[in-house]
Amino acid sequence: MNETPPGDAAVAQAAQRLLDAAADHVPCPPVRDLIGSDDVKAAYAVQELLTARRLEAGGRVTGRKIGLTSPAVQQQLGVDQPDFGVLFADMSVDDGGSVPVDGLLQPKVEAEIAFVLGADLAEGPLDDAQIRAAVAYAVPALEIVDSRIAGWDITFGDTVADNGSSALYVLGAPAEPLAGFEPVEAEMTLKRHDETVSGGNGAACLGDPLTALAWLARTAREFGDPLRAGQVVLSGALGPMVPAAAGDAFVADISGLGSVSVRFHASSPEGVSA
Numbered sequence: 001m002n003e004t005p006p007g008d009a010a011v012a013q014a015a016q017r018l019l020d021a022a023a024d025h026v027p028c029p030p031v032r033d034l035i036g037s038d039d040v041k042a043a044y045a046v047q048e049l050l051t052a053r054r055l056e057a058g059g060r061v062t063g064r065k066i067g068l069t070s071p072a073v074q075q076q077l078g079v080d081q082p083d084f085g086v087l088f089a090d091m092s093v094d095d096g097g098s099v100p101v102d103g104l105l106q107p108k109v110e111a112e113i114a115f116v117l118g119a120d121l122a123e124g125p126l127d128d129a130q131i132r133a134a135v136a137y138a139v140p141a142l143e144i145v146d147s148r149i150a151g152w153d154i155t156f157g158d159t160v161a162d163n164g165s166s167a168l169y170v171l172g173a174p175a176e177p178l179a180g181f182e183p184v185e186a187e188m189t190l191k192r193h194d195e196t197v198s199g200g201n202g203a204a205c206l207g208d209p210l211t212a213l214a215w216l217a218r219t220a221r222e223f224g225d226p227l228r229a230g231q232v233v234l235s236g237a238l239g240p241m242v243p244a245a246a247g248d249a250f251v252a253d254i255s256g257l258g259s260v261s262v263r264f265h266a267s268s269p270e271g272v273s274a
Contacts, residue, residue: 006042010034014042014161015049018148027105027150030158043160044223050163051086062232063087063117064220065143067164068156069205069212069236079156082206084216085164087232093170098263099144104167107146107244109262110237111190111198111252113183113209114141114171117233121217122226131214134227137175138183140260142252143234144168145241169234172252172260180256183209187255188238192248200239209235 006014014031021028035042055061065085068074093099101107118136146167149158159165183202186209190198206212212235220226227233244250246266253259 006035006039011042011045011049014046015053018046018050018162019053021105021148025105028148030149030153030155031161032155032157035157035161037155037157039157040160043157046161047085047163054088060089061086062089062092063234064216064227064231065164065166065169065234066212066216066236067159070200070239071204079159081156082212082215082236083156083160083164084219085166087166087169087234091166091168093144093168093262095170095172096261097170098265099168101244101246101264101266104144104146105148106152107144107167107264108241109190109244109250110143110145110241111188111239111254112141112143112237113186113202113205113235113254113257114139114169115209115213115233115235116175117227117229117231120226120228122221122228126214126217126221128210128214131210131217132178135178135213137177138181138257139175140172140252140254140257141234142170142250142260142262143237144170144244144262170260170262171232172258174258176257182256183235185255186238186257188252190239190242190250190252192242192250197242198239200237202238204238205236212236
């Protein structure tokens with residue numbers, strides 16, 4: 001017997017549950033009881049509603065994040081396909097900056113390759129040549145993920161609805177054009193203080209971070225909101241994500257690109273860009 005697809009009321013209820021969790025700073029139960037565990041359309045409908053609310057409040061979109069691209073992260077979360085979320089300007093943290101943990105619920109850190117686009121990915125075949133040509137440059141990046149759902153008890157539907165469990169991101173330097181950098185060959189090491197806590201490589205990201213970018217370009221176009229020049233794309237974790245707490249300091253080194261770092265504090269320090 002087929003289940004009835006979630007309606008507008010269920011989507012609105014799921015969105016409100018996530019909004020309340022963020023506003024009250026108290027993680028909420030999963031939203032899969034409202035929208036299902038694997039209903040792609042319903043999950044992105046919730047995400048789109050939350051994005052609209054954020055735009056109405058003055059938010060500015062700076063790009064997208066791709067999630068669930070690493071087999072290691074998929075295994076951690078019990079999912080088997082990538083997803084995406086929306087990046088906003090107020091999610092950007094300066095390289096080497098400090099993040100107050102009291103502004104987050106249950107943060108984790110993962111290291112990625114970020115692409116900054118020099119051309120729109122709205123028309124054409126979106127083949128490998130077009131994808132590569134559209135990248136202005138790559139930089140090392142850290143994504144600080146954070147689930148509004150208690151205990152990270154998430155399915156695909158839960159994390160998609162929750163904007164891909166996104167929170168903040170950090171872009172490092174220098175900018176490296178693809179003429180001098182091959183993403184699939186990159187090796188990543190993530191250290192907390194001086195201890196290596198995660199590692200991986202470009203091949204762990206859907207086989208190649210550029211493959212992840214191509215997936216996002218096609219998916220975003222299908223959703224009617226294609227990628228645009230100037231946008232940042234976090235291409236996906238190169239290795240397992242690591243919990244973060246006050247006092248932690250993380251540095252990721254990505255071969256061929258360089259390093260990027262972030263710290264966490266209990267009080268509200270400087271370092272978060274508006």
